Amino acid sequence: MQHSFKPNVFRVAVTAAFGVAAAVAATSVSAQTRDQGRYVVGDFHNHTTCSDGQISVQKLVNKSVDTYGLDWFILAGHGGGGTRNCTLADDETVFTPSSNPFVPGQGPDTTWANSIGIGRVKGDRAAEGYMFRWQSTQEFEYPLLEAMAEAKQKPIFIGLESVVAGHEHSDTAVITGQLPATGRGNADPGAQWEYCFDRADTDLSRGADNQWDCTVPGGARNEFLDARGRKLTGAQDSGTLGHLKTVEGVRWLQAKYPTSSYYIPAHLERAGVFNPNGSNGFNIEHLRNFNNAGPTVAFGFEGGPGHQASNNRSYGTGATGGGTYGGAGYYTGKLGGVWDALLGEGRNWWIFNNSDYHSRGSFGPDDLRSTSDQYPGEFNRSHVLAKTGGKALTPQAIVDGMRSGNSYYVNGDLIDRLAFVACRSTGVSAEDQLAAVAAVTRAAIRNEGFETARCAQQGEKLVINKGEEVTIVAVLRDPEGSNLSPYTIPNPSLLQVGINQPLNQPVLDHVDLIAGLVTGYISPDSPLYAGAAPGGVGGAQDSPNATNPSTAIRATYSAANWTALPGGYKVIKQRVPNVQKSQYIRLRGSNIPAAVPNETDAAGNPLVDTLANNITVFPDAVACADPTAAAANVNCLTHLPVQGAGRRLDVDVEAFTDLWFYSNPIYVEVRGGTVVAGVK
Structure with missing residues (x-):
C-alpha cells in the first residue's frame, strides 16, 4: 500500500491535470528550504497488564511499531495502579531489551510481589503488593520504554489514561x-x-520518597488539599466537585508544562452525560472549562474512540447519542453537534483517534480476529504533522504537532495521505492558482505540510478582507490494494445497494466539505455556556448550547467531480467567492455512499452503529485472507452471532465495513468580523 512518484512521473501527472505552468511551479517546491514537516502516525491510548490489558509492554510496542508500522507510540495505561508486572515479557519470542530479559516461568501476569518482591513496592497499599501507577511509571515502565525507543530508533514514551475526577x-x-x-x-x-x-489513585504517601505537593499555582482549591497527602481527596473525586479538581489538574499542567503536556478526554460519550453526583461523561461546559484553564494543554478530544472491534463498535445504547456513528463518537459524528459548537466559538479544539487496545476479546493476542480491540495502528490511526528540522523525530515534535491541529484521523486505511489548505485567491491569476493546486498535490505525495503566505492548513486561520474569495484545495490518497482486514468477503453493507467490494479492499466513495460560522467565545457566566447533548437517549434532546445550527455540508466530491491522478490520488478544488463572515471548514469521507440502509442517511451522514446489527452476513464458509488468523479451512466468521440463515454484522467485521476519515478544521477570519480567538 506504499507508493512513490518519481519526479518525471509526477510532472507528467500534474501536466495532464493542471497544465504546464502548474507542473513547473510544483517541481520547484522541492527546492524550498523551510521545514514543512511530515505526517507521522501514532497512538496514545492503549493498555498492558500494568492496568487492565492482556499483554506486556514489550509485546504491545512490538505489535504497534513493527507489525503495524507506527512512527511513534505513547503507552497510556489507567491511573490508579495494579498488582501485575507488565514489564515481564510474555515468552521467549517477544523482543525485549537486555535491561528486561525474558524470565522463564514468569510473564506479564506475574505479580509485583512474585517478581521484584513486595519490599520494593511503595505507597499506602504496598502490603497488598499493589503498586500505584506513579511508581510503575517512574521506576519500571518508563525505563523499559526508553530502552525500546533506543532499540527501535523511534519515539516510544509514556502517558496515562487518567481516571478522571467527576x-x-x-x-x-x-x-x-x-x-x-x-x-x-x-x-x-x-x-x-x-x-x-x-x-483512582488513593495513595496519600506523597509518592513516598518523592514527597510531592499538589498545590496548583494560582489554584482555586489549594485550601482543600489533604493535610497528609497534599492532594484533593474524598468528596473532591466525583460529580461537580470532581470536575473542579480536574480543572485544577489542567491548570497545574498549564502552569508548569504549557508546551510539553496534553489533556485530551477519551471516549467521552461512553458513560453518558455528566452526572453532578457521580463520575460520568462530559458536557460541553466541561470541555469549555478545560480549554479556558489550559488553552495550550487541553486542545481537543478523542473523536474516534477505540474498542472498534467490540460489540456495537465500543459504545452501547446507554452512551450519549445511543452509540457511535460510523465509528465516531456522537460529539463528532453528529453534524452541527458538540464539536461544531466548539469550533463555532473559534476554539483550538481538535479531534484524534486511538486503539484503546486491551485484548482480542475471545481470541488470543496473535489471532487476526477480534471481538474487542485492534492493535495500535491496525485500524485507528492519527496522522500528525511533525516538524523536526531534518533531525530525528522527538516527543516534543509530536506533541507540538498534536497541539497545532494539523492532523487528521483515519479508520481502516481508507486514506493515507491528505494535504488540505484554504488560500486567498482574490487578485491571484488563474495560472498561479493552478500552480498552487499542483504544489499542494506534491505536498500530499511527499506526505508533507504546505505553508505559503496566502494559505492556511489544518489548525490554522486564514485572515482575509470582507468580500474576498477563498479557494479550498484538498489532495488525498485512497491507497491501492488491501488494508489490514483479515476478511475477503464482499462488504455486507454495500451489498445492500448492489456494490460488490471486498471487505479488505475499501474504496473511498466520497468526501464532504463541511463548514460552519464562527460567532466567538461564550463567557462562562452566559446562559449559553452549559448544556448536555444526550442525542435523544430516553427522549432527551440536545441543548441548543451544545450545537452549531450553521454547520452544513457545503459540497460533496466523488469520482464525478474530483480529479484523479495515478496512484490513487484525488484532487478537490472549491471556490468560495465573496466571503462575508468568519467560518471554519473541515473534511470527512467514507467508503459508504449516502442512503445505505442502516449506515447513512439521505445526506450521507453516518447513522448510529447499533443499526448495523440489522444487516445479515452470509459467510458461506469463507476462509481468512491470512491463514495465520485461524486454522486452515476454518470459517473465520463463526464469532458473529447467528441471524436467520446467516450471521449478524458485528464486532471486527462491522468495524471494517463502515470506514471514515475526519480532518481538523481550517479557520477563515474576516477582518472586522468575528475574531477566531483560539488560533494565532
Whole structure:
C-alpha cells in the first residue's frame, strides 16, 4: 500500500491535470528550504497488564511499531495502579531489551510481589503488593520504554489514561524529561500528575520518597488539599466537585508544562452525560472549562474512540447519542453537534483517534480476529504533522504537532495521505492558482505540510478582507490494494445497494466539505455556556448550547467531480467567492455512499452503529485472507452471532465495513468580523 512518484512521473501527472505552468511551479517546491514537516502516525491510548490489558509492554510496542508500522507510540495505561508486572515479557519470542530479559516461568501476569518482591513496592497499599501507577511509571515502565525507543530508533514514551475526577477517562502526558538527546531521562512530572489528580489513585504517601505537593499555582482549591497527602481527596473525586479538581489538574499542567503536556478526554460519550453526583461523561461546559484553564494543554478530544472491534463498535445504547456513528463518537459524528459548537466559538479544539487496545476479546493476542480491540495502528490511526528540522523525530515534535491541529484521523486505511489548505485567491491569476493546486498535490505525495503566505492548513486561520474569495484545495490518497482486514468477503453493507467490494479492499466513495460560522467565545457566566447533548437517549434532546445550527455540508466530491491522478490520488478544488463572515471548514469521507440502509442517511451522514446489527452476513464458509488468523479451512466468521440463515454484522467485521476519515478544521477570519480567538 506504499507508493512513490518519481519526479518525471509526477510532472507528467500534474501536466495532464493542471497544465504546464502548474507542473513547473510544483517541481520547484522541492527546492524550498523551510521545514514543512511530515505526517507521522501514532497512538496514545492503549493498555498492558500494568492496568487492565492482556499483554506486556514489550509485546504491545512490538505489535504497534513493527507489525503495524507506527512512527511513534505513547503507552497510556489507567491511573490508579495494579498488582501485575507488565514489564515481564510474555515468552521467549517477544523482543525485549537486555535491561528486561525474558524470565522463564514468569510473564506479564506475574505479580509485583512474585517478581521484584513486595519490599520494593511503595505507597499506602504496598502490603497488598499493589503498586500505584506513579511508581510503575517512574521506576519500571518508563525505563523499559526508553530502552525500546533506543532499540527501535523511534519515539516510544509514556502517558496515562487518567481516571478522571467527576467524569470518566482522559488521555494525558507530560513529556518533560522523557527521551533526552543524551543520557538517561525520566517520567517524574507525569508520575506526579497521576498521584495528584487521578481519581483512582488513593495513595496519600506523597509518592513516598518523592514527597510531592499538589498545590496548583494560582489554584482555586489549594485550601482543600489533604493535610497528609497534599492532594484533593474524598468528596473532591466525583460529580461537580470532581470536575473542579480536574480543572485544577489542567491548570497545574498549564502552569508548569504549557508546551510539553496534553489533556485530551477519551471516549467521552461512553458513560453518558455528566452526572453532578457521580463520575460520568462530559458536557460541553466541561470541555469549555478545560480549554479556558489550559488553552495550550487541553486542545481537543478523542473523536474516534477505540474498542472498534467490540460489540456495537465500543459504545452501547446507554452512551450519549445511543452509540457511535460510523465509528465516531456522537460529539463528532453528529453534524452541527458538540464539536461544531466548539469550533463555532473559534476554539483550538481538535479531534484524534486511538486503539484503546486491551485484548482480542475471545481470541488470543496473535489471532487476526477480534471481538474487542485492534492493535495500535491496525485500524485507528492519527496522522500528525511533525516538524523536526531534518533531525530525528522527538516527543516534543509530536506533541507540538498534536497541539497545532494539523492532523487528521483515519479508520481502516481508507486514506493515507491528505494535504488540505484554504488560500486567498482574490487578485491571484488563474495560472498561479493552478500552480498552487499542483504544489499542494506534491505536498500530499511527499506526505508533507504546505505553508505559503496566502494559505492556511489544518489548525490554522486564514485572515482575509470582507468580500474576498477563498479557494479550498484538498489532495488525498485512497491507497491501492488491501488494508489490514483479515476478511475477503464482499462488504455486507454495500451489498445492500448492489456494490460488490471486498471487505479488505475499501474504496473511498466520497468526501464532504463541511463548514460552519464562527460567532466567538461564550463567557462562562452566559446562559449559553452549559448544556448536555444526550442525542435523544430516553427522549432527551440536545441543548441548543451544545450545537452549531450553521454547520452544513457545503459540497460533496466523488469520482464525478474530483480529479484523479495515478496512484490513487484525488484532487478537490472549491471556490468560495465573496466571503462575508468568519467560518471554519473541515473534511470527512467514507467508503459508504449516502442512503445505505442502516449506515447513512439521505445526506450521507453516518447513522448510529447499533443499526448495523440489522444487516445479515452470509459467510458461506469463507476462509481468512491470512491463514495465520485461524486454522486452515476454518470459517473465520463463526464469532458473529447467528441471524436467520446467516450471521449478524458485528464486532471486527462491522468495524471494517463502515470506514471514515475526519480532518481538523481550517479557520477563515474576516477582518472586522468575528475574531477566531483560539488560533494565532
